[in-house]
Amino acid sequence: MNYIRKNAYAKINLGLDVIRKREDGYHDVCMIMQSIDLYDKITISRSSKPGIRLHNNLSYLPTGQGNLVYKAASLFLSENNITEGLSIELNKHIPVAAGLAGGSSDAAVTLLGLNELFETGLSKEALMKLGVKLGADIPYCIMLGTVLSEGIGEVLTPLSPLPDCHILLVKPDINVSTKYVYENLKLDGSVSHPDINAMIASLDRADLSSLTKRMDNILQTVTIKEYPIIAEIKHKMNETGALASLMSGSGPTVFGIYSDIKVAESAFRFFKKNRTYGKQVFLTKPYWP
Known part of the structure; x- marks a missing residue:
């Protein structure tokens, strides 16, 4: 085998x-992750040239x-004592720095390939x-599907799958610093915490309405305090018929869950036309490996 092509799927946080x-400065988290059918394309080829x-x-x-692709390739070659050269083509479709784990x-x-x-x-x-040495989300991106993520993100438990639905993504034209978000997060009881266990129970019942x-x-x-546009997108998604809307990860991408394809397509057309909310708009579905 001289080359391999693979898709790298985005994720959202339900x-x-x-x-x-x-x-150690990291945070213990409890998240429900879901891979979606939006992906980058990667082609990895053997090369006679070193490096x-x-x-x-x-x-x-x-x-x-x-x-991270370069880092992953370098780590893999080093760990496996491989001296052969590589040529890697990365075709990006997932928005960059968007909270989608692109x-x-x-x-x-890259590691799988x-x-x-x-x-x-x-x-x-x-x-x-191997992947967790480079980033806490990488182990999940190897596993994919509907997964409970704990620890710093590396403790993974497969869950009952997200019921069939349509997922609208809108990335506003802003950049959010993950470091800033975590540094300014208050964990003193002044904010409510998501009921992850109740969400898992909803998944077990395949109850999309209860989950959302x-x-x-x-x-x-x-x-949202720093970037009100996130709240505006959420509100507009709900107005256009989303069962619920949420920011993914540390942002800034917002996603809406729709049960009806026609409603979802109408919302997609609205956001594509009204670029004040963001120029990157996608309509996709859950993905499972």
């Missing part, structure tokens, strides 16, 4: 709670150590242990 700040050459379709993205998913797929390309036979669990009523993201308590 529920995101932060339990505590740890002594890693990374190319992508966005001129502003780094192509060296500043890119970079983490790209790195996860190299494992196949070089026939190293590593298990998913071994790849997840409980969707919550504690990080919104920081981001």
Whole structure:
């Protein structure tokens, strides 16, 4: 095998709670993650030239150590004593710095792809242990599906699947610093926490209505104060027929869950036309491996 092509899927957070700040500076979290059918495309080829050459379709993205794909490839080669060169083509479709784990998913797929390309036979669990060295979301991006994520994000438990639905994404034209969000998050009892256990029970019953009523993201308590556009998008999604809407991750992307495809398509057309909410708009569905 001389090359391999794979899709790197985005994720949303159906529920995101932060339990505590740890002594090492990280935070213990409790999240329900869901992969969606929006993806980047990655092609990895063996090369007779030494080193890693990374190319992508966005001129502003780094192509060296500043890119998680490059870091993942470098780590994999080093851990497996592989000296062969690589050429990697990254075609981005997932919005960058959007709370959708695009970079983490790209790195996860790079590890999966190299494992196949070089026939190293590593298990998913071994790849997840390797991936967490680069980012807390990477193990989930290797597993995919509907998953409970705990610890710093590396303790994963598969859940009952999200019932069939339509997912509208709108990324406003702002940049949100994850570091800023966590540094300004108050965990002193002044904010309510998502009921993750009740959400899991709703998933077990395949009750989409009950689930969406409980969707919550504690990080919104920081981001909405700084960026009111997030609340505006949520409000407009609800007006256009979403069962519920929520910010994903630390933002700024907002997603809405729709049960009816015609309603979802109408909302999609509204946001595509009204670019004041954001120029990156996608209508997608849940994805399971």
